[in-house]
Amino acid sequence: MRFVTLLLLFATGNLLPLDSLAATPPRPDTKSSGQGLAAQVAAAKRLIDEWHGDYAPLHQAQQILIDLTKKAPGYAPTYVQLARVSFKSGYINRHNYEPAALESAQRYLSKALELDPTLGDAYITYAYVLFFQKNLDAAREKAAQASRLNANQTDLLILQAFLANAEKKSDDAIALANKVVATTGDKTALHQAHQELGRAYTQKKEYDQVEASYEARLKLYPQFAWDHANYSEFLSWRGKHEAAILHAEAALKLMDFGAGHAALAYAYRSKGDHLLWTIGDAR
Numbered sequence: 056m057r058f059v060t061l062l063l064l065f066a067t068g069n070l071l072p073l074d075s076l077a078a079t080p081p082r083p084d085t086k087s088s089g090q091g092l093a094a095q096v097a098a099a100k101r102l103i104d105e106w107h108g109d110y111a112p113l114h115q116a117q118q119i120l121i122d123l124t125k126k127a128p129g130y131a132p133t134y135v136q137l138a139r140v141s142f143k144s145g146y147i148n149r150h151n152y153e154p155a156a157l158e159s160a161q162r163y164l165s166k167a168l169e170l171d172p173t174l175g176d177a178y179i180t181y182a183y184v185l186f187f188q189k190n191l192d193a194a195r196e197k198a199a200q201a202s203r204l205n206a207n208q209t210d211l212l213i214l215q216a217f218l219a220n221a222e223k224k225s226d227d228a229i230a231l232a233n234k235v236v237a238t239t240g241d242k243t244a245l246h247q248a249h250q251e252l253g254r255a256y257t258q259k260k261e262y263d264q265v266e267a268s269y270e271a272r273l274k275l276y277p278q279f280a281w282d283h284a285n286y287s288e289f290l291s292w293r294g295k296h297e298a299a300i301l302h303a304e305a306a307l308k309l310m311d312f313g314a315g316h317a318a319l320a321y322a323y324r325s326k327g328d329h330l331l332w333t334i335g336d337a338r
Contacts, residue, residue, distance in 0.1 A: 095123055096132045103139050104243040107279045108310050113140050131171035135180050138163035142184055148314065152187045160184045175206025179214050191221060209235055209244045216251040220258070228255040246275050262293060280309035287318040296326035 102116040117140050123133045138160040145156020161184055167177040178201035186194040198214050216231035228251050235248035253268030269286040276282065283306035290299035303319035306312075 092123065092127055092130050093132070095119060096130075096136055099123075099136050100139075103136060103143065105276075106143060107276065108281060108312065110144070113144055116140055129170055131167040131174050132176065134163045134167035134170070135174065135177045138167070138177075138180050138184070142187065150187055154188075157184055157188050173204050175201045175204035176210065178204065179206050179210050182214055182218070186218070186221065191218075194218060209239050209241065213244060213247045213251065216248070216255075220251055220254045223258060225255040225258040228252075242275050246272050246279075249275075265289065266293070278309055280306045280312065280315060283309065284312075284315045284318040287322055291318075291322045291325040294325075294329065296322060296329060299325065 099116040099119040102112040102119075106112050116136065120133050120137045120140065123130065124137075127133070141163060142152055142156050142160040145153030147153065160180070164177055164181045164184065167174055168181075171177070178197045182194040182197035182201065185191075185197060195218060198211075198218055201211055201214070212231050212235050216228045216235070219225075219228035219231060232248040232251040232255070235244055236252075239245065249268045249271040253265050253272075256262070256264035256268065266289070269282065269289065272282050273279065273286065283302045287299045287303035287306065290296075290302060299322035300319065303315060303322045306315040306318060
């Protein structure tokens with residue numbers, strides 16, 4: 056599924072060359088300034104935030120943003136969201152992304168910061184891209200720059216929790232993620248915070264808390280196939296075989312993808328191993 060037109064365009068670096076973006080003259084449009092621009096970027100951002108594996112919303116967001124680059128090529132936040140479309144289009148699994156998608160994201164972020172060096176949100180997104188490129192030190196520096204600028208505080212807390220988990224600072228990650236849980240009602244932010252809580256509690260081997268983090272995420276987004284698949288694997292590992300099978304089946308009802316099939320196979324194998332080797336029931 057990842058090898059759709061969106062990703063192929065990013066992989067070739069020809070989604071929309073930045074030279075042509077800079078050269079495109081603005082077209083008259085009553086919504087291409089002030090609140091109108093911000094509202095259109097926010098609409099694209101919502102599509103990206105709630106992307107759960109179906110590439111249609113990413114493509115829709117991409118079209119909104121490309122149109123904005125033609126109407127208002129000097130509006131920096133547009134390029135931050137194009138960067139997010141870019142690297143998400145190259146998602147493989149866990150923290151692994153297609154290198155070409157990350158490189159494309161970097162180009163968009165460089166454009167955003169060229170237009171507005173004080174744009175805190177660009178530094179936040181840049182930190183994630185650098186981390187996915189296995190450059191933790193550079194990611195840390197971008198996070199520090201974001202904290203000194205006008206970055207969204209909830210997004211900054213989530214980034215800081217993410218990096219704390221990467222550095223195995225579980226207690227710090229938990230404190231930061233819990234600040235998000237206590238201070239926002241935004242579903243996307245809460246999902247991300249509970250994801251970081253799950254990672255932190257996994258490091259601390261507090262598995263009931265990990266399970267609670269999965270339940271919280273699925274309460275927010277019951278249609279997120281990847282969470283069902285990941286939760287299934289976790290439940291299989293914990294020996295909760297029937298629940299694991301149910302979540303793997305739920306994942307595959309939502310989306311036909313390899314990780315979902317792998318989770319279901321693992322759930323049945325784990326149940327079979329338990330029946331055969333633990334309780335001696337070979338039926």
